[in-house]
Amino acid sequence: MHLLNLKTLSIMKRNRPIRSPPSTPPTKQILHKTRNSKITTSYSSKKPRTILKSISKPSKSNTAKWVPLNLGRSELSLPLTFPTGQTFRWKQTGTLQYTGVVGSHLVSLKHLPNGDVSYCIHHSTSEADCSLALRDFLNVGISLGDVWEVFSASDSRFAELASHLAGARVLRQDPLECLMQFLCSSNNNIQRITKMVNFISSLGNHLGTVEGFEFHEFPTLERLSSVSENEFREAGFGYRAKYITGTVKALQLKDGGGVEWLLSLRKLDLGQVINVLSTLPGVGPKVAACIALFSLDQHHAIPVDTHVWRIATRYLIPELAGARLTPKLCNRVAEAFVRKYGKYAGWAQTLLFIAELPSQKALLPSHFWNVEDSESGKNRLDTVVVETKTDD
Known part of the structure; x- marks a missing residue:
């Protein structure tokens, strides 16, 4: 890291x-x-x-539909997780927003005003598979x-x-x-x-x-x-x-x-x-x-x-x-x-x-x-x- x-x-x-x-x-x-x-x-x-x-x-999800991830800032801080040396594939694409690829899924993550994290799928063949892969990638278990x-x-x-x-x-x-x-x-x-x-x-x-x-x-x-x-x-x-x-x-x-x-x-x-x-x-x-x-x-x-x-x-x-x-x-x-x-x-x-x-x-x-x-x-x-x- x-x-x-x-x-x-x-x-x-x-x-x-x-x-x-x-x-x-x-x-x-x-x-x-x-x-x-x-x-x-x-x-x-x-x-x-x-x-x-x-x-x-x-995918049809390319219309910037943001979905709650049910993770608050205390469970996931994007600025403390992505630009600190674990991965070099994720890019900052907005204020408190980062975009990257998980498997074959292109997704963005961002903090809402209350600190909670939501995600937007830009490309995926399956929204359900993307959600599962993203949660696995984030170690939410x-x-x-x-x-x-x-x-x-x-x-x-x-x-x-x-x-x-x-x-x-x-x-x-x-x-x-x-x-x-x-x-x-x-x-x-x-x-x-x-x-x-x-x-x-x-x-x-x-x-x-x-x-x-x-x-x-x-x-x-x-x-x-x-x-x-x-x-x-x-x-x-x-x-x-x-x-x-x-x-x-x-x-x-x-x-x-x-x-x-x-x-x-x-x-x-x-x-x-x-x-x-x-x-x-x-x-x-x-x-x-x-x-x-x-x-x-x-x-x-x-x-x-x-x-x-x-x-x-x-x-x-x-x-x-x-x-x-x-x-x-x-x-x-x-x-x-x-x-x-x-x-x-x-x-x-x-x-x-x-x-x-x-x-x-x-x-x-x-x-x-x-x-x-x-x-x-x-x-x-x-x-x-x-x-x-x-x-x-």
Whole structure:
């Protein structure tokens, strides 16, 4: 998720896996809600002849009919969820309005004056399927209020932050889509990541235009395999081009197909998920943790970087303040979060990370600022984690 810089961590692939978390945070057992259903993305078998556009007819829902999602701002804050590093495919298309693609559905989300969230379908073959896919994508089967109540009971600082940053929700993205986005994030910045993700997205079927932004269904593995490493390099991917093409080839060799293999990882333990993802070209433990948290139901995955390290040494493991971050200490950080917050530790870490972003500091009381924050946070929104340092 993170828009950060980190020193070379390629050796982290040899790390021991994170221990299984406690079943709940240590203070209170109320995290009982589960997802009502799990929707898997339907992929088109059609292979576009060129990079762009297979125009499809707009649905009847293209008349800006806004439908209540029955989620208030405390359960879903769009500005705290979409532009904070989980996904690079959603665009701001209005005041408190964001537009993106879920599977083959093009939708917009916006806050109503009372803070509630509503959605508008721009393109879909089935409004019912779109609604189900959208709710699955937004992880609505998990009550953010219940989760945060537990965290707040055991952590007074979290409780105060949550009162100012309500609604920072963790998404449940399509695993292939999430994987490709985070392959683009290595040693990169927001503008360039977005450009790369836009290029990859443009390989899929065109779904429509909203406020000047073009939107596409995410391309299939077959379509991605038709683009050469050189073509990706010419599009500005640099050394990441070999990660994209290498990972696509590796996925195509998986039994049952790469998409099905990625979805099957949702049934494994976190340590197994990190290990198998780290066998893919360009994926290290940090990128693997991002993919696990944002698409594979690994709610206690902790993507550790220098900023998360600083949070941990301030509030969770102060005895390590001043030490240099190493692969071994990355595991110590992840374990500290899990001990404190339990099986939804990744959701807690997401809020604590967002609270460190300069763009969100303005929402917080001044006592959350300190000199170190004001100096170190200046470039935080522009840079992302470094998994493997390689020359372009």
